Amino acid sequence: MKALVTGGGGFLGKAIARKLIKRGDQVCSFSRSDYPELRRLGIEVQRGDLADSKAVMSAVQGCDAVFHVAAKPGIWGAYSSYHATNVTGTENIIDACRKNRVSKLVYTSSPSVVFGGGNMEGVNESAPYPKTYQAHYPKTKAMAERKVLSANDNDLATVALRPHLIWGPGDPNFLPRLIERRKSGRLARIGTRPHLVDCIYIDNAVDAHILAEDRLYQGSPISGKAYFISQGEPIDIGELMDRIIGAAGLAPIDRTLPCSMVYAAGWLLEMIYGVFRLQREPPMTRFLAKQLSTAHWFDISAAQKELGYRPAISIEEGFRRLAESLK
Secondary structure, eight states: OEEEEETTTSHHHHHHHHHHHHTTOEEEEEESSOOHHHHHTTOEEEEOOTTOHHHHHHHHTTOSEEEEOOOOOSSOSOHHHHIIIIIIHHHHHHHHHHHTTOOEEEEEOOGGGGOOSSOEEEEOTTOOOOSOOSSHHHHHHHHHHHHHHHTOSSSOEEEEEEEOSEESTTOSSHHHHHHHHHHTTOOOEESSSOOEEOOEEHHHHHHHHHHHHHHOOTTOTTTTEEEEESOSOOEEHHHHHHHHHHHTTOOOOOOEEOHHHHHHHHHHHHHHHHHTTOOSOOSOOHHHHHHHHSOEEEOOHHIIIIIOOOOSSOHHHHHHHHHHHHO
């Protein structure tokens, strides 16, 4: 098989590309930047923007399957930039798959597509999309997910995976932010009550994507569906952060802030950054405040039953590997 991995230079995309190469597939990566380390692995690297339909068409040509991992993440920025990458980019991927007769499309979505601001405990895939979103990222990811799932037909089989809080060795996003905030004294627990959340170790997230591709075909039981994937072991978000920064040799979080105060601070910062058109990301937003102060863990029984997904790496083993990598 020849597979295209969009965002092949990113944390998850790179790990998927490596796994595909290791099992003997041909792999092409499509990203904005160049990644010599991918070339050294024997991966074909193509550079381009997802919003550029011609570049996407060229990257998809000759492929049998597409792993659409790339997205614009974050909690701040112009709506147009999120829409261009997450929505228009996904439309371009779907169009390119059809015109190049690609039969499989595995889309990396997010549980935030169904997050309406409240607690989500044991939620399954029947949860509806909320009417409103507090950030551009979940809104545009939900729009893209809908397009991917509705594109499923007799010519193109599609599936969407919703991994939550991917972490592990080599993480360039979640891990460095936690470490930097702890070192600067800006990391705090939100609220005094425990908030259970799901997370997923990077290797397990990769396995779920490979399983989805293997089981995906026109008319398959998984085609046109979305799946939550996680460790299947909800953990208090404060404990999760303590364990991750502990792997880096840092002391546990020693500050707690009231939920209402953090939410109000997020609202105020959004107002200030919006009025003055500040481009950098605010330290807090309403969406982030809600994410840090609510429970969000999910029922993964559908992924276990229909994808054959089982997290091969436990949380404890994941933390051991993370600590070893940070030495």
